Amino acid sequence: MIKQKSFMLLLFICSFIFTQNLFPQFNIYSDYQLIYDDNIFNNYLNTDDYINSLSLGSAYNFESEFNNFQIYYEGVFGDFTKNKIKSFNSHKVGIVNTHLFGDDYNPLNVGINYTLRNNRDDFTIYDFRQLSAYANFRHTIEETNFLISGYIFYRNEYPNFNVFSNYEHKAFIKWISNFESLTSVMVSTEFNYKKYFEQYNFNGYANDGSFLRLHLNIGQSLGENTGANLFASYRKNLSEKSRYVISDSLIFYEEEIFNDLYAFNSFEVGIGFAQIIDENIKLSSELKYSPKYFTSLYSADEFGNELDALREDKQISLGIGIEYQLTTILEGLDISATFNFIKNNSNDFYYDYSNQIYSVSIGYGF
DSSP: OHHHHHHHHHHHHHHHHTTSOOEEEEEEEEEEEEEEESOTTOSTTOOOEEEEEEEEEEEEEEEOSSEEEEEEEEEEEEEESSOGGGOEEEEEEEEEEEEEETTTTEEEEEEEEEEEEEOOGGGGGGOEEEEEEEEEEEEEETTTEEEEEEEEEEEEEOTTOGGGOEEEEEEEEEEEEEOTTSEEEEEEEEEEEEEESSOOOOTTBOSEEEEEEEEEEEEEEEETTEEEEEEEEEEEEOOOOBOEEEETTEEEEHHHHHOOTTSEEEEEEEEEEEEEEETTEEEEEEEEEEEEEEEEEEEEOTTOOEEEEEEEEEEEEEEEEEEEEOTTTSTTEEEEEEEEEEEEEESSGGGOEEEEEEEEEEEEEO
């Protein structure tokens, strides 16, 4: 059934392609990033490391006046200096077609891609395979208002941990309005549902999961080169069960292993700023507060003993970044630097931590 749906999707995309006057174009891009992370596992152990990350990508576009068909590849190679067992590589190949409709050039995007992530040593248990297909459409209403809706399907497979492999569906709708006061408002809602490959009839053991997310973003221009935004979101977990495995009398929950998004209720509030120094330099910052209230995972003390209270995390994060376009040296060349600070206050000893991340990256694309 999956192969049949993928084939029909490919036929749908190709129906646009071969009726257009095409102008092929090749793009390539790369990015090297050096990262220092003082807590790579995000826990109380505070294990630090330097990470070298290299990203490579290429795309071939078949362009026409109202249509663009793209075939692309993206690869990431991450090397941990001290903790070599965390080194990994990931690869994504895909196709996407964008077609413009009407006088307002409303875009319809339809695509399919396949991603694999390979780890090493003990971390091969996290090896990941994903098939994704998606479609989204933006409709213009009175020039300043936009309605965007879409659907994404995922087939998430963990070859060495198949108990957590699942099918996932995501549907969303967004409304965006722009005003003469240089204010923009975006309101969105999103529904996510997943169902596991393996089904079990155990009391309290999850065979599926779902959550609903609401999001609001208000952006405001504060000057010719200055902008700010306020944002808030709410996530409601619609399922109370968990999926877990038992090993040597210990229970390992999916949310502990994979940071499962279906495991908690949460909200998020924050503020961001952006400042354009000149046509080549941009500064940005963001401050965010995001507590999580887990619905079936209990907290534990420093000895790993389960406590009576469900786990609660109250996280504050700060990010600062600068981007510099080096077009005077070479068109398509840029450099950036970021600093991120995370403080996670948890009633679970293991997840009560702080984290600082420094990174510098240089990228090039044409």
